[in-house]
Amino acid sequence: MSRALNDAPHVSEAVRRKVKEAAAALDYHPNLAAQSLIARRSYLIGLTYERPSPSYVVELQNGALGRLENERYRLVVLPFNHVASRPEELGKLLLRAGLDGVLLAPPACDQPVLLDMIERQRLPYARITPHSDLDRGLVVAMDEVAAGHTVAAHMLSLGHRRVGIILGDPSHAASRGRLEGYRQAFDEAGVAIDDSLVGTGDFTYDVGYRVALELLDRPVRPTAILAQNDDMAVAAIAAARDLGLSVPQDLSVAGFDNSEVSRTAWPPLTTVHQPVREMAWDAANRLIAMLDGDADSDAPRRRDHLHELLVRASTAAPSSAE
Amino acid sequence: MSRALNDAPHVSEAVRRKVKEAAAALDYHPNLAAQSLIARRSYLIGLTYERPSPSYVVELQNGALGRLENERYRLVVLPFNHVASRPEELGKLLLRAGLDGVLLAPPACDQPVLLDMIERQRLPYARITPHSDLDRGLVVAMDEVAAGHTVAAHMLSLGHRRVGIILGDPSHAASRGRLEGYRQAFDEAGVAIDDSLVGTGDFTYDVGYRVALELLDRPVRPTAILAQNDDMAVAAIAAARDLGLSVPQDLSVAGFDNSEVSRTAWPPLTTVHQPVREMAWDAANRLIAMLDGDADSDAPRRRDHLHELLVRASTAAPSSAE
DNA sequence: GACAAAACGGTAAACGTTTACATAAATAGG
DNA sequence: CCTATTTATGTAAACGTTTACCGTTTTGTC
Incomplete structure (x- = not known):
């Protein structure tokens, strides 16, 4: 009888014990x-991602699993690349998987088509570090402003004053947030941002390289470059090398994302690490809260986590000759 | 009506189309x-592992997912470390997760207690690279003999003749298999294994170091060492360095497993890579075959996959002075 | 055009739980 | 001791499918 197993009221202690013993004996x-059917819940939570980097995937997964541990929920992994690459395909897969909710990491979390499909079916979801539509659904992200502030403050504290900036794609919220953080740090240090030293990239290596060349070609060269992601940062290092400058002696460079390339680059890149595990934990946490109905309606739909600055060999104090 | 959706016979084309259209319109x-209830299947397959190495986990997972793609089955990840570390706990979790089958990677696949529990509940399972009880359940492994053969043949082909061997824990099947492979390669090359150059370790660094010191202390020093895993191989490198020998000039060293340390060691270690992805694919494949009932009863319960030799900087031809 | 056979469509039982409800038993109050 | 109240237990419906069964319609053959 289900009442005994589930510790429901209206059942005597004696019967409860007997039932439980019998259940254990039969390892029932x-x-x-059947439980899912009646509860109208599968107790399955999906996780989609596409990142090729193993460490990212594992961090993501472990974060979510950490929260799900000791819960009834189980985690189903549904990587994007294992499916046709069209968001509609992923959407169908998600909707057919009978999930109670889904955690969306990039790039799935930024597919409006996918979000439309999911919302249409009333499938609860949480987005991890989305780059656009930041007010849609439950969002767990990194505090980009704070991160930008930290990395800029690091450069300024080393003594750099002429700092070049390579922006990412302006349509990305991260790009704007990081820039805002730079601004705050410059303001606090009483240093003005030299607009002629701000170039616009699009997060790709190639464009980053071109922008870096332009910045380094100025009559008064910057002593440091803040790139809004690692790809553009390593592009800046390459550009510097091609101009006969060495990093970090002649030029300090900092990136963003703690990507694989930031570690393998030479010199290894000072960068900002996303607290992936923590964010995944939080995303799972808030999704569960939503599913279990004890969602604070006054809880913010978006939550920002703190970054971590990784100081590596690509940044140093400007040489006194400068 | 379910017959229309499921392309069952005895339903007219017209009705079928109408039903399907209606279903699509309502995005039903x-x-x-409900399907699981009636089919007595959850279409969920579990994956347990404990390996801290992200690349291993992702390979394992991607292999399994690769096979599950386009199947009804979904993959539920159930890492060991996220549970209490006792195998009984994991067993309970597995049995309660309502899985149709489970893929067991080390160390879970080597827990007799766990296997007992799983078998008792008739939960189908496949073991990936087990180290003991190799004839229990469905087993997908690496052909250790072939791998041992390859790495030994590599050493011999470089010209080494006095080759030291550091065995792993003799109770591990891998240890015996790899040694058998060494033997075959030596036989083929017409070189005798010098028993005085064979030491027994236990796969740990510390013991490996001690054994390596003993081997290198012989009056006639070996010019190469075959270690049965990477930890012992890097221990051998350390021992050589402590004796003033440089690798690979004075001593070639090869390991086994392509572990993290084999890449970060200096010099990077020549080692044998397990085809993890392929094995996970195969494990999922055979598990599915079993679940779907089209299991060849004459198919072997164990399958060996081919390894991959990674030649890195720790092996070279013996210096002519030797 | 009649008959057999095949194709089709409707109905209901079954899957294994939970839960609401009804009934029965135990307890308490008058 | 009887009734009112609480507490325990049994029963049956419900969850959303699939499938076996049965009756009806269509098709094909002579």
Whole structure:
């Protein structure tokens, strides 16, 4: 009888014990499908991602699993690349997987088509570090402003004053947030941002390289470059090298994302690490809260986590000759 | 009507189309719990592992996912470390997760207690690279003999004749298999294994170091060492360095496993890579075959995959002075 | 055009739980 | 001791599918 197993009221202690003993003796396990059917819940949470970097995927997964541990929920992994690459395909897969909710990491979390499909079916979801539509659904992100502030403050504290900036794609919220953080740090240090030293990239290596060349070609060269992601930062290092400048002696460079390339680059890149595990934990946490109905309606739909600055060999104090 | 959606016979084309259109219009998705209930299947396959190495986990997962793609089955990840570390706990979790089958990677696949529990509940399972009880359940492994052969043949082909061997824990099947492979390669090359140059370790760094010191202390020093895993191989490198020998000039060293340390060691270690992805694919494949009932009863319960030799900087021809 | 056979469509039982409800038993109050 | 109240237990409906069964319609053959 289900009442005994589930510690429901209106059942005597004696019967409860007997039932439980019998269940243990037969090693009986309740049928989850039947429970799901009646509860109208599968107790399955999906996780989609596409990042090729193993460490990212594992961090993401472990974060979510950490929250799901000791819960009834189980984690189903649904990587994007294992499916046709069209968001509609992923959407169908998600909707057919019978999930109670889904965690969306980039790039799935930024597919409006996918979000439309999911919302249409009323499938609860949480987005991890989305780059656009930041007010849609439950969002867990990094505080880009704070991160930008930290990395800029690091450069300024080393003594750099002529600092070049390579922006990412202006349509990305991260790009604007990081720039805002730079601004705050410059303001606090009483240093003005030299607009002629601000170039606009698009997060790709190639464009980053071109912008870096332009910045380094100025009559008064910057002593440091803040790039809004690692790809553009390594492009800046390459550009510097091609101009006969060495990093960090002649030029300090900092990136963003703690990507694989930031570690393998030479010199290794000072960069900002996203607290992936923590964010995934939080995303799972808020999704569960939503599913279990004890969602604070006054809880913010978006939550920002703190970054971590990784100081590596690509930044140093400007040489006194400068 | 379910017959129309499921392309069952005895339903007219017209009705079928109409039903399908209506279903699409309402974007109806069949309730998986109800389907599971009647089919007595959850279409969930579990994956347990404990390896801290992200690349291993991702390879494992991607291999399994690669096979599950386009199947009804979904993959549920159940890492060991996220649970209490006792195998009984993991067993309970597995049995309660309502899985149709489970893929067991080390160390879970080597827990007799766990296997007992799983078998008792008739939960189908496949073991990936088990180290003991190799004839229990469905087993997907690396052909250790072939791998041992390859790495030994590599050493011999470089010209080494006095080759030291550091065995792993003799109770591990891998240890015996790899040694057998060494033997075959030596036989083929017409070189005798010098028993005085064979030491027994236990796969740990410390013991590996001690054994390596002993081997290198012989009056006639070996020019190469075959270690049965990477930890012991890097221990051998350390031992050589402590004796003033440089690798690979004075001593060539090869390991096994392509572990993290084999890449970060200096010099990077020549080692044998397990085809993890491929094995996970195969494990999922055979598990599915079993679940779907089209299991060849004459198919072997164990399958060996081919390794991959990674030649890196720790092996070279013996210096002519030797 | 009649008959057999095949194709089709409707109905209901079954899957294994939970839960609401009804009934029965125990307890308490008058 | 009887009634009112609480507490315990049994029963049946419900969850959303699939499938077996049965009756009806269509098709094909002579």
